[in-house]
Amino acid sequence: MILRKTIPRTIKEKKFQYAGVIILLMLAVMLYVSLSMAITTLEERNVAFKQDYKQETFHWMSSQPLSGAEMSELEKKYDLTLEERSYQDINTDDTTTLRLFNKTEEVNIPYISEGEMPQQLGEVAIAKTFGDKNGISIGDTISIGGTEVMVTGYVFLPDYIYMIEQQTDLLSDPSQFGVGVTTSETLEAVKGTEQHQTLGWNTSNEVPDELRSEVNNRSTLLQFVGHDDNARIEFVESEIEGAGSLITTLPLIILALSLAMVLLLLKRRLELQRKEIGTLMALGYRKSELRRNYLGYAYVIGLTGTILGIIVGAALSLPLSDLYANYFNLPALSRFDFDPMVLVIGFIIPLVLLLILTTFVINRRLKTEPLTLLRPKEISSGKKSWFEKLPWFNKGGFIRRFRLRLLVRSKARSFYIFLGVMFSTVLLVFGLITFNSMDRLVETTYEDIQTYDYAVHYSSLQTDPTSGGGSPYTMAEVKVEGEKVSLYGVEPDTDFLKLISDGELLNERLNDGAVVSRPFAAIHGVKDGDSITLTNSFNDDEKKVEIAGVADVFIGSSLYLPHEEVNAFLSYPEDAYTSVWQDEKPTQTDNVFLIEDKQKVIDSFESTSGATRNSVIGMSVFAVLIGVIVLTLLTNLIVEENSPSISLFKVMGYHDKEVSKLVLSVYTPIVFVSYFISIPLASVVLEQSMNSLVQQTGFIFPTDVAWWMVVIGFVVIGLTYWMSLALSKRKLKNVSLEEALKKQQD
Amino acid sequence: MSILVQDVSKVYQSGEVQILALRKASLEVPDHKVVAILGPSGSGKSTLLNVIGGIDRYDLGSITVAGETLEALKDSQLTEFRRKHAGFIFQQYNLIPTLTVEENVEVGRELSQNPLDMKEMLMKVGMWDKKDKFPSQLSGGEQQRVAIARALIKNPEFLLCDEPTGALDEETGKKILKLLQFVNKTYGTTVLIITHNQGIGEMAHKVIRMSSGEIVEAYENENPIAPEKVTWA
Numbered sequence: 001m002i003l004r005k006t007i008p009r010t011i012k013e014k015k016f017q018y019a020g021v022i023i024l025l026m027l028a029v030m031l032y033v034s035l036s037m038a039i040t041t042l043e044e045r046n047v048a049f050k051q052d053y054k055q056e057t058f059h060w061m062s063s064q065p066l067s068g069a070e071m072s073e074l075e076k077k078y079d080l081t082l083e084e085r086s087y088q089d090i091n092t093d094d095t096t097t098l099r100l101f102n103k104t105e106e107v108n109i110p111y112i113s114e115g116e117m118p119q120q121l122g123e124v125a126i127a128k129t130f131g132d133k134n135g136i137s138i139g140d141t142i143s144i145g146g147t148e149v150m151v152t153g154y155v156f157l158p159d160y161i162y163m164i165e166q167q168t169d170l171l172s173d174p175s176q177f178g179v180g181v182t183t184s185e186t187l188e189a190v191k192g193t194e195q196h197q198t199l200g201w202n203t204s205n206e207v208p209d210e211l212r213s214e215v216n217n218r219s220t221l222l223q224f225v226g227h228d229d230n231a232r233i234e235f236v237e238s239e240i241e242g243a244g245s246l247i248t249t250l251p252l253i254i255l256a257l258s259l260a261m262v263l264l265l266l267k268r269r270l271e272l273q274r275k276e277i278g279t280l281m282a283l284g285y286r287k288s289e290l291r292r293n294y295l296g297y298a299y300v301i302g303l304t305g306t307i308l309g310i311i312v313g314a315a316l317s318l319p320l321s322d323l324y325a326n327y328f329n330l331p332a333l334s335r336f337d338f339d340p341m342v343l344v345i346g347f348i349i350p351l352v353l354l355l356i357l358t359t360f361v362i363n364r365r366l367k368t369e370p371l372t373l374l375r376p377k378e379i380s381s382g383k384k385s386w387f388e389k390l391p392w393f394n395k396g397g398f399i400r401r402f403r404l405r406l407l408v409r410s411k412a413r414s415f416y417i418f419l420g421v422m423f424s425t426v427l428l429v430f431g432l433i434t435f436n437s438m439d440r441l442v443e444t445t446y447e448d449i450q451t452y453d454y455a456v457h458y459s460s461l462q463t464d465p466t467s468g469g470g471s472p473y474t475m476a477e478v479k480v481e482g483e484k485v486s487l488y489g490v491e492p493d494t495d496f497l498k499l500i501s502d503g504e505l506l507n508e509r510l511n512d513g514a515v516v517s518r519p520f521a522a523i524h525g526v527k528d529g530d531s532i533t534l535t536n537s538f539n540d541d542e543k544k545v546e547i548a549g550v551a552d553v554f555i556g557s558s559l560y561l562p563h564e565e566v567n568a569f570l571s572y573p574e575d576a577y578t579s580v581w582q583d584e585k586p587t588q589t590d591n592v593f594l595i596e597d598k599q600k601v602i603d604s605f606e607s608t609s610g611a612t613r614n615s616v617i618g619m620s621v622f623a624v625l626i627g628v629i630v631l632t633l634l635t636n637l638i639v640e641e642n643s644p645s646i647s648l649f650k651v652m653g654y655h656d657k658e659v660s661k662l663v664l665s666v667y668t669p670i671v672f673v674s675y676f677i678s679i680p681l682a683s684v685v686l687e688q689s690m691n692s693l694v695q696q697t698g699f700i701f702p703t704d705v706a707w708w709m710v711v712i713g714f715v716v717i718g719l720t721y722w723m724s725l726a727l728s729k730r731k732l733k734n735v736s737l738e739e740a741l742k743k744q745q746d
Numbered sequence: 747m748s749i750l751v752q753d754v755s756k757v758y759q760s761g762e763v764q765i766l767a768l769r770k771a772s773l774e775v776p777d778h779k780v781v782a783i784l785g786p787s788g789s790g791k792s793t794l795l796n797v798i799g800g801i802d803r804y805d806l807g808s809i810t811v812a813g814e815t816l817e818a819l820k821d822s823q824l825t826e827f828r829r830k831h832a833g834f835i836f837q838q839y840n841l842i843p844t845l846t847v848e849e850n851v852e853v854g855r856e857l858s859q860n861p862l863d864m865k866e867m868l869m870k871v872g873m874w875d876k877k878d879k880f881p882s883q884l885s886g887g888e889q890q891r892v893a894i895a896r897a898l899i900k901n902p903e904f905l906l907c908d909e910p911t912g913a914l915d916e917e918t919g920k921k922i923l924k925l926l927q928f929v930n931k932t933y934g935t936t937v938l939i940i941t942h943n944q945g946i947g948e949m950a951h952k953v954i955r956m957s958s959g960e961i962v963e964a965y966e967n968e969n970p971i972a973p974e975k976v977t978w979a
Contacts, residue, residue, distance in 0.1 A: 002845065002852040009844040279840040282801045283896075284829025284857050286822070370801045374836070 003280075003293045007300060010269070017265055020633045022305045024258035025350060027626065029309025030316065032251035033346040037317035038324055039243045040339040045330040046161065046236050052333065053109040054081075055158035055233060056199045058207045058226045061593070062219035063460045065196050070218060078208040081201045083107045086184070088192040089165075090144045095600065096134060097165060097177050098144060100124065101157070102184045107199040108159045110181045113331050114138060115153025121185045122148065125155035127163060129326050130178020145190035155181050156331040159199075162235040163329050166596060167225065170441075170555055170699060172327065173604035179329075195593070216538050222459050222593055224477075229484055231698070236328045242693050253423060254626065255350055260416055261633055262301055262354060263361050268637055269297065270365040277365065278373030287366045291359065298358035302351040310346050403666045406642075413634055417667050418674040420630030424623040425678035425717055426685065431619035432709040433686055437701035441554050442605045444500070444702070446598055449553055452496035452581035455596035461576045462591070468584050471496045472577035474566050478559075479535040480524060486558045487534065489566025489577075496581035499551040499560060506549040510562050513548035517558040521550045522694045534559070536570060543569045555699045624720050631671075631724035635664055639731045646735045656733050664725055664732065671721045675714065679705055748903060748936055749775035749798060754807030756793055756959075767793040768804065769959040775904075775952070778934040780927065780970070782950035784941060790959035791940040792908060798938065799832050799906045800824040812903055829857050833897030833935075837909035839889040841881040841896075848877040851895045858900035862933075870932075871895045871925060887918030891925065898929055904936035905929065911943065916978040923949060923973035945977035 011018045049055070057080075066074070071082045085108070087101045103110060103117070110117070110125070115138040118125055124144070126136060131154060136142060140151050157179055164170075165177045187194065202208075207226040215221055227233050270277070280290060317338070325332070388394075388408060394401060407414060452471070466472050474489035490497055492510040499506040499515045506515050516526065526532060526547050534543045545561065561569075567576055586595055639646065642663050649659045687703040694700050751773040758765040767790045775781050783791045796802035798809060800816055801824075809816045812831045819827060828834075833854070841850050851868065855861040868874040871891040881889055890910060897905055907926065911919035927949060930937050939946060947953040948971045955963035 002849050002856055003842075005849055006842060006844040013844070275838075275840055276842050279834070279836070279842075280853070281825070282799070282828060282834045283854060284825055284827075284832070284900075286825055286829075371796055374801075374840075 001289065001293060003289075004296055007293075007296045011297075011300060017633060017636060018301065020629045020636075021258055021261045021265055022301055022308070024254065024261055024626070024629055025301065025305025025354075026309040026312065027622075028251045028254035028258055029306050029346050029350055030313040031254065032247060033310050033313025033342060034316035034320055035243065035247045035251075036342040036346070037314060037338040038320040039240055039247060040342055041317070041321045042236065042324050042328065042330065043240050044338065045333060046240070046328075048333045049111065049156070049158055049161070049330055053111055053158045054107050054201050056107050056227060056230075057202050057205050058200045058211075058224065059085075059159070059197050059230075060200075060212075060215055060224040061195070061197045061222045061459070062215060063222060064219045066198065066215070066218055071198070074211070074214070078211055079202055080208070080211075081106050083199045083201075084196060085199050086187055086194050086196050088145070088187060088190055088194050090190060090192055092134065092142065092144060095176055095603065098126065098130065099160075099165070099177070099179045100144065100187060100190065101179065101181050102187050103181050104199065107201040108157055111156045111158075111331050111333075112153045113156060115151075117155075118152050118182050118186065121183060121189065122150060123152045123186065124149045124180050124182040125153040126151055126180035127156070127160070127174065127178045127329055128154035129163070129174035129329060130180070133175035134178070145192045147186075147190050149182070149186060155179075156329055157181070158233075159230065160232050161328050161330055162232045164232060164235075165600075166594065167229075167231050168556055168596075169231070169601060169604070171604050174326070176600060176604055193592070213538055220460060221538075236330070238693070239328070245689070255353070257416075257420065257423060257626070257630060258305070259350075259354060259357055260419075261630065262298065263357055264412070264416065264637065265633070266294070266297055266358055266361055267365075268640065270294065270362065274365075274368075274373045278370045281370035282374065290366060291362050294362045295355065295358060298354050302354040306347050306350050309350075310343055313346065314343070399662060402662055406663065406666050407670075410638070413638060414667065414670050417631065417634050417670050420627060420634070421671050421674035421717060421721075422678045422681070424627035424630075424720065425675050425713060426682040427623035427626070428620055428713050428716055429679060429682035429705065429709060430686055431616040431623070432712060433683065433703055433705065434619075434701065435616040436706060436709065437703070438605065440702045441699075442602060444552050445554055446602050446605075448500055449498050449551065450496070450581075450598060451498055453583045453598055454585060455579055455581050455598070456586050456592055457579045457594040457596070458577075458591050459593035460591060461572060461578060462580075463573055463576050466577075466580050466582075468582060470580040470582035470584075472580050473497075473563060474570065474572060474576065474578050476566070476570055476578070477537055479537055480520075480532050480559070483523060483557070484537075485520060485534075486556055487566060488558060488560045489563040489570075490560055491563050494581070497560075499549070499553070501549055501551050506551055509548035510560060513546035515549045515551050515560045516547055517551060517553035517556055518700045519554070519694045519698055520557045520559060521547075522691045522700055523557055526550075534569065539571075541569065541571075552702075554702060557694075557698060620716065624716060627717065627720040628724055631721055632727045635667070635724055635728035636731055638663065638667075639728050639735065643735045646732060647737055650735070651737050656729070660725075660729050660732055664728060668721070671717070675717050679710060679713065748777045748812055749773070749938075750808075750810045751775075751794070751798065752808045752810075754794075754797060754804045754809060756790075756797065756802070756804045766959050768797070770807065771956075771959070771961050772807075773954060773961060773964065775936060775938065778930065778936055779951040780930050780937045780939065780949065781952045781954065782939050782941065782947040783954045783956060784944055784947050785956035786942055788958075789956040791956050793959075794956070795906050795908055795938060795940050799834060800827050801834075829900075831903045833900065833902035833905045835890070835893050835897050835905065835907040835910045837912040839881070839886075839893045839913075841889055841892055843881050846878050846880055847873050847884070847892050850881070850892050851899050854896040855899045860901055862899050862901050864899065867895050867899045870928070871898075885918070886914050887921060890914065890918075890922050894922070894925055894929070898933070898935070901933070902935065904938065907937065907939045909941055910939060911941065911946070919943075919978065920973050920976060923976065927973055943979050945979050948976050949973050 074080060075082050083104050083106045085101055085104050087099055090098050090100055092098050112125060131137060136151055138151055138153060141148055142151060160179045163172045163174060163177060163179060212224050277290060388405065393404060471491060471494040476487050477484055478487045492507045509515060528547055528549060530547045531544055534545060564574055567574055646659050646663060683703050683705045690700050690703060751771055753770045753772055754768050755770055756768040758767050771794060783794060785791045797804045798811060814827055851864060855864060868877055871894055873891050873895060911922050914922060926937050929935050950967055951970055952966055954961055
């Protein structure tokens with residue numbers, strides 16, 4: 001059909017408008033494809049690694065290892081595979097720790113991605129990310145615990161996918177902590193404290209109900225971690241689950257915005273070409289032929305936007321997958337790990353939606369009789385709406401009344417401007433809150449609340465008085481409504497834990513009941529004055545406690561009670577403790593199971609804040625880009641639609657600046673109203689999404705909006721609006737004086 | 747008889763006012779002739795042309811064109827009727843600005859199963875040399891020539907011209923009239939021209955005068971004159 005030729009020519013003529021909607025569509029598809037491909041790659045690799053390399057179902061550490069006979073008995077009874085594994089934490093320098101394991105054969109089987117598996121004394125394989133961050137390559141010789149060893153390969157461990165030193169760590173920092181495997185002989189040769197753990201695996205991937213108490217009866221359990229509670233395993237799955245909503249929500253919102261823009265643009269095109277459509281109808285063109293022709297615009301926009309989005313998204317998924325690969329220690333077990341359905345969905349959904357909605361808009365126009373289309377548009381807009389009849393509407397000068405009328409009569413455009421600003425603001429505020437949250441989380445949790453420098457965890461209950469000003473406490477895992485919770489028995493007057501809530505110290509309240517962390521309160525939906533029941537995981541003893549306060553502890557589902565109360569509940573001696581907080585670095589490491597160095601945690605946070613900053617900058621750029629496109633498109637259309645009036649104003653002697661004030665700046669109040677509504681909305685949406693993920697992640701980001709965020713957001717959104725106005729003012733300047741005359745002739 | 751209009755009436759609703767655009771109009775248009783419908787603005791001549799061409803409906807009466815009774819046709823059948831039998835020429839030309847001269851004519855050619863030759867048509871309307879120009883690069887007269895070629899190329903039985911010279915000066919207007927007469931003679935196309943320019947009646951085989959929606963006079967013109975000699979009003 002010859003009419004097809006009009007499509008590329010029209011698009012070329014209005015290239016900025018069409019490029020705008022194509023970019024919007026491309027961004028939606030790009031975001032979906034890149035995130036989905038990266039996440040499905042992550043998921044596929046996680047599932048394959050988990051299955052093929054027998055990721056543990058659980059592991060435990062006990063005061064005394066079980067005998068071989070006991071292990072066999074448990075394996076038989078519970079249909080399990082059990083395997084002993086030893087490890088040592090070795091400082092390779094002042095700030096770096098390498099956790100070196102012996103090779104296992106049955107559970108958590110190491111995967112060598114490059115090089116060789118260590119076979120002889122003096123050979124080790126290390127995590128690639130740890131090697132990269134610390135400048136260690138295959139073939140290098142490194143000194144560990146006074147022994148020179150050679151790196152023979154890069155290794156991945158199924159139970160260290162998220163490579164954190166302690167289960168409570170939030171961030172993985174391979175520059176400070178990494179894992180490796182070696183032979184049992186090499187591990188024995190290294191001078192240090194060797195730890196032992198028992199790894200368990202079964203086909204159902206479920207921890208048998210009685211196993212924990214049975215092991216505890218045979219040897220005191222220091223730690224029993226099911227795969228669900230193992231952050232090193234679970235965090236990747238939470239990330240996949242959490243990303244699921246991001247993958248769909250964000251692209252869907254941009255898709256909705258871009259579809260609205262396409263429809264607006266097409267409606268405008270059909271309006272501009274009403275006479276052409278009328279002529280073609282009069283000549284005998286069928287509605288189906290005209291529909292096919294106008295659907296061509298949707299095809300061009302849809303195909304270009306989706307194909308570009310898929311190409312850019314696929315390309316972007318590679319660095320994104322690399323980023324994930326650095327973040328999560330997952331090997332690339334096969335070449336193509338992503339789900340090809342991502343590409344199909346990324347292509348089909350936007351295109352189908354676009355075609356359906358466009359057909360609807362075209363059909364509405366084609367319902368009009370050819371004669372009506374051939375005539376100039378009726379001056380139906382001469383009628384006043386009820387809103388315009390309100391007394392205050394007609395007060396003030398001509399400029400005020402003209403601007404108000406324009407605003408009232410272009411509800412759809414006003415609405416889209418409102419939505420565009422809202423979307424950009426929410427995205428921007430998300431970024432700012434996240435940026436601020438990281439700092440606040442570190443400051444509050446690690447500086448204001450946890451005022452100790454070291455936490456020393458012992459491998460058995462201690463009763464000896466502490467030396468050097470340390471504060472003993474008891475830590476245990478209990479259940480509340482079936483969910484595992486960390487129970488802390490602390491001295492209320494300790495100087496090492498200040499349970500603060502909005503600046504108020506809650507330690508005194510421990511005498512009245514339990515103080516809980518923010519994630520605990522979110523998971524269990526509790527507040528001050530509520531009662532909860534604790535269940536001892538080992539003997540099912542129960543204890544009812546009242547919540548005396550919610551502290552600003554943002555990490556971990558924790559509950560704090562007085563020390564002796566916890567000891568009594570757990571049937572420990574009155575003065576027993578499992579751990580000690582202190583300021584001095586411990587020198588005595590006998591019986592020590594783990595030393596938590598708080599400064600290392602803070603350093604780890606700070607070293608990863610660069611990545612957070614980059615992602616915030618990326619998010620802001622994205623928000624501004626979308627804002628500029630949407631606002632420029634809309635203001636551009638406003639100029640185009642009002643070109644006869646603009647021309648008439650110019651003929652009458654109005655300056656460009658005055659005309660711009662009359663026609664363009666009309667929407668300024670909408671931009672600012674939308675901005676100020678979006679700020680609390682962003683905070684609420686983020687808080688809700690954080691709360692919905694807290695069960696998987698175990699932490700909550702503070703989502704308060706600080707005044708400086710409001711100011712920065714205001715400046716950014718203001719500049720975005722100003723940029724789009726500046727672009728549209730150029731178009732306004734180009735409206736010729738003959739435009740008014742031409743319109744009269746039409 | 748290719749066009750037969752019998753007692754056709756048409757009422758328009760404009761706000762709260764009813765306008766009787768056609769009052770029992772009856773008319774016979776002989777085949778292969780040029781018919782001029784004259785009258786002042788608001789006399790109903792455009793409405794008459796539109797109902798004959800099937801782009802508007804009427805309330806009473808009957809119109810038979812090329813054997814088809816228009817009031818019996820559904821919208822889609824009216825489209826097919828226009829596609830097969832009618833060619834339209836408008837005062838404002840209504841060319842598609844993003845198509846060249848040749849492509850604009852192609853828009854008409856695509857509708858016919860028995861179209862005329864493109865080169866011949868463009869040669870006849872004197873636009874072959876400018877076939878690659880866009881409408882914005884043409885004068886008003888040239889644009890109207892393209893519109894005539896677009897209407898003619900599908901080889902319609904009748905051509906409906908709504909004020910074809912209304913936007914043109916005398917010299918260009920007469921050239922367009924000459925072209926319409928040439929079309930009538932060469933292809934035997936029945937040409938209906940509506941105009942408020944009384945002089946154009948002198949070149950038609952039949953003249954119809956309208957006033958306030960009524961046909962007030964209809965007569966045969968035994969000796970139509972050449973378009974160049976038309977008195978321009």
